[in-house]
Amino acid sequence: MTRKPIIVGNWKMNNDLHETRALLSDIHDRLASKSAQVDVGVAPPATFLAVAGEILADDLILLAAQNVHYADSGAFTGEVSPRMLKSLGVDLVIVGHSERRHYFAETDELVNRKVKAALSVGLVAIVCVGETLEEREAGQTLEKVSTQVRGAFDGLSAQQASTIVLAYEPVWAIGTGRTATPEQAQEVHRALRDLLTELYDAPTADAIRIQYGGSVKPHNAESLLSQPDIDGALVGGASLKGDAFEAIVNAALSNA
Numbered sequence: 226m227t228r229k230p231i232i233v234g235n236w237k238m239n240n241d242l243h244e245t246r247a248l249l250s251d252i253h254d255r256l257a258s259k260s261a262q263v264d265v266g267v268a269p270p271a272t273f274l275a276v277a278g279e280i281l282a283d284d285l286i287l288l289a290a291q292n293v294h295y296a297d298s299g300a301f302t303g304e305v306s307p308r309m310l311k312s313l314g315v316d317l318v319i320v321g322h323s324e325r326r327h328y329f330a331e332t333d334e335l336v337n338r339k340v341k342a343a344l345s346v347g348l349v350a351i352v353c354v355g356e357t358l359e360e361r362e363a364g365q366t367l368e369k370v371s372t373q374v375r376g377a378f379d380g381l382s383a384q385q386a387s388t389i390v391l392a393y394e395p396v397w398a399i400g401t402g403r404t405a406t407p408e409q410a411q412e413v414h415r416a417l418r419d420l421l422t423e424l425y426d427a428p429t430a431d432a433i434r435i436q437y438g439g440s441v442k443p444h445n446a447e448s449l450l451s452q453p454d455i456d457g458a459l460v461g462g463a464s465l466k467g468d469a470f471e472a473i474v475n476a477a478l479s480n481a
């Protein structure tokens with residue numbers, strides 16, 4: 226099956242309002258015309274999602290949140306609910322990023338609650354999994370990502386699962402400039418698709434897009450994205466510059 230590539234920029238906690246507006250406009254100008262062949266999304270900080278929803282109102286560039294709470298509303302100071310995101314025109318939400326797992330102690334169980342809450346309002350969840358350097362060196366990569374996927378997908382129907390975007394992000398490659406080789410990434414992506422076949426069935430596993438993330442840059446994007454089970458990229462640092470992000474989207478286009 227051919228899966229439409231999906232490239233999403235995770236802006237993390239960067240830029241003020243002025244800089245955010247400028248980057249949104251730049252990315253829209255560069256990439257809106259490519260949205261028929263490649264899904265392109267950006268994930269600004271929560272503070273700027275409302276203004277981003279206005280600048281990206283034609284929905285050619287998808288709007289993503291970096292996090293979400295699992296409750297619909299209530300006494301959760303500082304949190305943002307799925308319904309709030311939906312009302313801003315948000316399309317996707319990143320769940321279980323390794324920085325959230327590491328700095329904010331997010332567990333597989335919490336990730337699963339967030340995924341279910343996101344799906345319940347029609348948001349697409351980008352579910353992040355990945356091993357640490359110690360786990361890779363101990364030969365535990367596949368065990369680790371399999372446990373994370375089983376946890377995140379627990380209780381989801383095949384129909385729900387097929388809407389999810391999975392992101393394989395080795396922790397040792399995030400923000401380090403050290404990327405997995407295309408072969409290392411493909412091996413894990415293939416194993417994840419096999420696991421999804423085991424959990425659901427082959428058509429469901431075939432439908433799920435699996436992004437790679439971890440120091441994706443213009444110079445390495447094409448070799449990663451040409452792998453058969455790599456269906457896109459979750460991009461951190463390189464998504465903060467319009468020209469670099471455009472080059473990564475172009476690499477996806479050349480493989481689309």
Ligand code: PEP
Nearest residue numbers: 399400438439440461462
């Ligand atoms: C990320 O934060 O998801 C990421 C992949 O970051 P970077 O591209 O900077 O490694």
